[in-house]
Amino acid sequence: MAAKNARPADKEIAVVRNILKKGKIVCLTGAGISYESGIPTFRGNGGLWETYDPEVYGNMPGLVSIFRKSPEKLVGFISDFYNVLLQAKPNPAHLCLSYLEKSSLLKAVITQNIDNLHQQAGTRSIVELHGNAFRVRCRSCGATLKLEKDRVKEMVSLLKKARSSRVEVLKIFSRYCPRCLKCKGRFRIDIVLFGEQLDETDLSRSRELLDDCRALLIVGSSLVVYPAASLPLYAKERGAKIIEINSQPSALSDICDFKIMGAATEILPEIIRVL
16 A cells, blocks of 8 residues: 555656665755755846846956945945854755765765855765865965865945945955965955856866766756766766756756656655665
């Protein structure tokens, strides 16, 4: 009787669970996994691009132009951007991936997210394709420094107080994005903006992980942003099973071997429940 009343996804969950048990799994995550932590997707309802034009605020020339014309608008953007990230906490889906890594079943997480939630959940092997909002990187030599939450809160608070003064805002940026001690280059927030190239080291590392994985687990990615969207195709060509867990079908759902539609915060805990 139980089998007759099983939900449509139960069979897929059982199959995916058996695949995960064998290990050598890599996971690719997108904005959807963090949506349930209170971080709207950039283009979705309540997302940042509803308020701020991405053609202006999504690239470095636009940000520089806004700073020169209206520093208070740039401060408002930065404040709104970080306020969402500072309030977010890892959800059950992030924690499940951390559990899989600790169980030596998950090799690594490749993420398009910049919110640092995988690290907060305890995952250690992470490739961040689009950077990390809680880190600064030297533009010249690539050296990085952590930007802890308390430092970010302090920076945002100071920027708000100085929001109408270009000189004071610039001084504050210089304090939190200083000169590099190694090469004297300038640090900046480590986020890949529109029109910028992804770090080739991160892409190479991602491909290396996929060269030797049994399955690629896709969680919360629409797979429309390249080159990240090319990774499932790369894994497929090398014989990996492609498993998709998404609230909506992605642009590459047709190539997936297994598709489970629904909230990752519900599906992942169900998958690992008896692992």
